[in-house]
Amino acid sequence: MNLASPLLETQKLPVRGWRRAGQAVPALAIALALVLAGGGCSRVPFIGKLVRSDQALENPVEFLLRLDRADVRPGDALVAYVSIRNLTSKALTGQLPDASSIEFYSTGSGEAVQQIWPVFSSQEPMGEVRDLAPGEIWRRTFVFTTPTKEPGNYRLQAIYHLAPKGIESSVGPVVSKPAAFQVTDVRSFRRDRDGILLKEDAIAIAKAHLGRPVAEATALLVTNKAGLFDWWVTLAIDPGDLKAGEQAHRAFFVSPYLATVVQTRSAKPYPLEEQAPPLPVQITPPAPPE
Secondary structure, eight states, X not given: OOTTOXXXXXXXXXXXXXXXXXXXXXXXXXXXXXXXXXXXXXXXXXXXXXXXXXXXXXXXXXXXXEESXXXXXXXXXXXXXXXXXXXXXXXXXXXXXXXXXXXXEEEETTOOOEEEOOOOOTTSOOSOEEEEOXXXXXXXXXXXXXXXXXXXXXXXXXXXOSSOTTSOOSSOOEEOOOEEEEEOSSOOOOBOTTSOBOHHHHHHHHHHHHOSOEEEEEEEEEEOTTSOEEEEEEXXXXXXXXXXXXXXXXXXXXXXTTOSEEEOTTOOOOOTTSOOOOOSSOOOOOOOOO
16 A cells, blocks of 8 residues: 555545544444444444434435455554545535544454544644535545454444534434454564554564565664654665675665555665664553463
8 A cells, every 4th residue: 555645635644643542432432332243233323313324315425434354464454445425416515534523433242342543644634624516425545553453353333523523513423334354363463552563573574575684673763754653674784695885784664554665765774873763652562472
């Protein structure tokens, strides 16, 4: 996935969130427990009553949620796609889909409903309002790094607020159908409690991308121009594998969200002997897997 690909023409892929999962669940979300748990899957809660999902004409917008894949490994990023379509014959004024206008909730077998947050840039404007023409569709991609920590069967569901919170509107929240996903028991990557890829795993990804013996490696978590995090990995190639006149160091930017190398050409080697600058967040490694 290209982090630079435009969404809604001008918006970028959200890849960092600042609010933690596990916060208090609003009253509307409590009704999601029945749907997420598997009871009444043909019905979705809507502004104080239950409305069948096939009664689309009662809602001015169609709100759809789907996942890029239903099977993920522990540590994988979960990528979700949402679309919002105007079902009326008139233009609607509504919020663009972002981490403030859409709430996401997840649950596993026998677990309580938990709000989870997509990752997004701290520089991204939230709550922008625009006109949605008749039949027009807004689409948005969201990335999650926290709901795949443990193996199990899960469901993800979302609530879209057409009107900004605190503003009265004749249109209530619109709830998507739940999307099921399974987390298998083979771990792919390790992440901290905020969903950030661990330093050691970022180095391992860069080493695999280089495909040559490495004598020394370092990695720094830095903030790029878009307000997103990158692991800046510098590898010192083993002297025995160097060719005459070849540069000894290679540098890569590794996405701490998607766990892939996202850039190599403009990544300059970071001096291995220098100390890392202070970071805007504290990275707390999780307990080693059993």
